[in-house]
Amino acid sequence: xxxxxxxxxxxxxxxxxxxxxxxxxxxxxxxxxxxxxxxxxxxxxxxxxxxxxxxxxxxxxxxxxxxxxxxxxxxxxxxxxxxxxxxxxxxxxxxxxxxxxxxxxxxxxxxxxxxxxxxxxxxxxxxxxxxxxxxxxxxxxxxxxxxxxxxxxxxxxxxxxxxxxxxxxxxxxxxxxxxxxxxxxxxxxxxxxxxxxxxxxxxxxxxxxxx
Ligand SMILES: C[S@@+](CC[C@H](N)C(=O)[O-])C[C@H]1O[C@@H](n2cnc3c(N)ncnc32)[C@H](O)[C@@H]1O
Numbered sequence: 137x138x139x140x141x142x143x144x145x146x147x148x149x150x151x152x153x154x155x156x157x158x159x160x161x162x163x164x165x166x167x168x169x170x171x172x173x174x175x176x177x178x179x180x181x182x183x184x185x186x187x188x189x190x191x192x193x194x195x196x197x198x199x200x201x202x203x204x205x206x207x208x209x210x211x212x213x214x215x216x217x218x219x220x221x222x223x224x225x226x227x228x229x230x231x232x233x234x235x236x237x238x239x240x241x242x243x244x245x246x247x248x249x250x251x252x253x254x255x256x257x258x259x260x261x262x263x264x265x266x267x268x269x270x271x272x273x274x275x276x277x278x279x280x281x282x283x284x285x286x287x288x289x290x291x292x293x294x295x296x297x298x299x300x301x302x303x304x305x306x307x308x309x310x311x312x313x314x315x316x317x318x319x320x321x322x323x324x325x326x327x328x329x330x331x332x333x334x335x336x337x338x339x340x341x342x343x344x345x346x347x
């Protein structure tokens with residue numbers, strides 16, 4: 137567990153940093169045009185880099201949810217260092233210890249394929265979102281990253297992974313249409329699949345108006 141976290145944190149901070157501003161652009165252009173003051177939950181949030189990039193754009197509160205204790209400690213230390221309104225909780229995406237209808241936006245990158253029960257995870261996403269809230273959940277470097285940045289990140293990540301024995305192959309993602317159906321079965325009405333190279337993102341909106 138710790139080996140994985142150490143190795144992933146290094147890989148993420150050395151190679152993945154450039155992707156997060158583009159993922160924020162994707163959120164703004166595709167899900168939530170106004171980020172100011174929003175409460176955002178990142179499921180399997182790892183190092184917390186995506187939330188940090190969203191803090192820079194004015195979100196009000198960020199919740200990092202991750203089952204790995206080393207990831208949670210790392211994210212807590214980062215949030216403290218930058219002095220943001222961020223909180224990291226050790227939990228599974230399938231059992232999130234926060235109130236229903238308490239988040240405006242749920243995000244997750246490169247984690248859903250690791251959840252033991254993806255249907256349960258989506259049920260939790262639906263539960264924690266306010267009416268009118270959005271989910272942007274997927275895998276990859278982001279659908280709106282420019283090609284040259286994508287290539288640079290890919291090369292940098294490959295170089296780090298080649299030198300690090302603790303880097304392991306990850307399981308395949310479930311077929312996208314299966315996830316679209318799971319999200320709809322949880323109550324999401326507006327669900328779209330957004331391709332991202334060989335990966336994909338699921339954009340889902342909970343019916344209703346934000347309070
Ligand atoms: C590949 S890392 C991705 C981290 C981060 N989201 C990113 O984009 O760099 C996957 C993360 O998902 C977490 N994870 C795996 N299964 C989980 C689950 N069922 N619930 C919560 N977190 C989970 C892992 O601990 C790990 O931090």
